[in-house]
Amino acid sequence: MDVILLERIAKLGQMGETVKVRDGFARNYLLPLxxxxxxxxxxxxxxxxxxxTLEARNLERKSEAQQVAEKLDGKSFVIVRSAGETGQLYGSVAARDIVETLTENGFNIxxxxxxxxxxxxxxxLHKVVLHLHSEVELAIEVNVARSADEAERQAKGESLTSADAIYGVDEDALKPEDFFDPDADLEGEEA
Known part of the structure; x- marks a missing residue:
């Protein structure tokens, strides 16, 4: 089906272009929205x-998106979740959770x-891309931690999933001799 685009759509075309798209994409997405x-x-x-009128409205939306992007640029958001000792979450952080955190901080995304x-x-620390407008996108940092204290330590660059963080052991100081005795007589022993 041939359609006339009323706004810029990524990977499809600019406003005013006539493009050929699949019928379902046009009927279910482009036309209803x-x-x-x-x-x-x-x-x-x-x-x-x-x-x-359409170009003016698009320009207005783009400038609003750029203002929000300027406020969000360089920000980091903390999400506290339960996790095991290895850093594996007992659930997950989805887009819904990121939107809730942004809303709590005064951003309507x-x-x-x-x-x-x-x-x-x-x-x-995870980078998440936000598409505020078809021509405005930015990456924010999401700090997922078990507590606010851990989030601060992660933000400083400290790893919380290494042996040092979990067991209080310095990985660089570990040597093979710490785990077994190389001089032990293993041939005379029976299992």
Whole structure:
């Protein structure tokens, strides 16, 4: 199906372009959300009449998204979750959890604007990409930790999943002799 795009859509085209898309994509996504019109003569005339209004609205949305991006740029958000000693979470952190954390901090971001291909399943610092507008995207840092104290230590660069953090042992100081005696007579012993 041929459609006229009413806004820029990534990997598809710019506003005003007539593009060919699959029928289902047009019927189920582009047309119901008002992102496109069917490409016929009446809609082409309608688009040309409304073009200035659409471009102004798009520019306004883009500037709002850029303002939010400037406020979010360089920020780190802490999410506290239960986890085992190895750092594996007893659940996961999904896009919904990231949106809730951003909302608590005064940012109104939709769940569909968070690009998280797989849920976060381990403690640590994670980069998450936010698509605020079709032309504005940025990465924020999400600090997943077991407590606020651990989050501060992780932010400073300390690893909480190493042997040192878990058992209080310095990994660099460990030697093979610490685990077995190389001079032991193993041939005379029976298992």
């Amino acid at each position: 008002g992102k496109a019109l069917r490409a016929n003569e009446a809609n082409k005339k309608r688009f040309e009449a409304e073009r200035a 939709g769940r569909n604007q968070v690009e998280l291909n797989t849920p976060i399943k381990a403690i640590g």
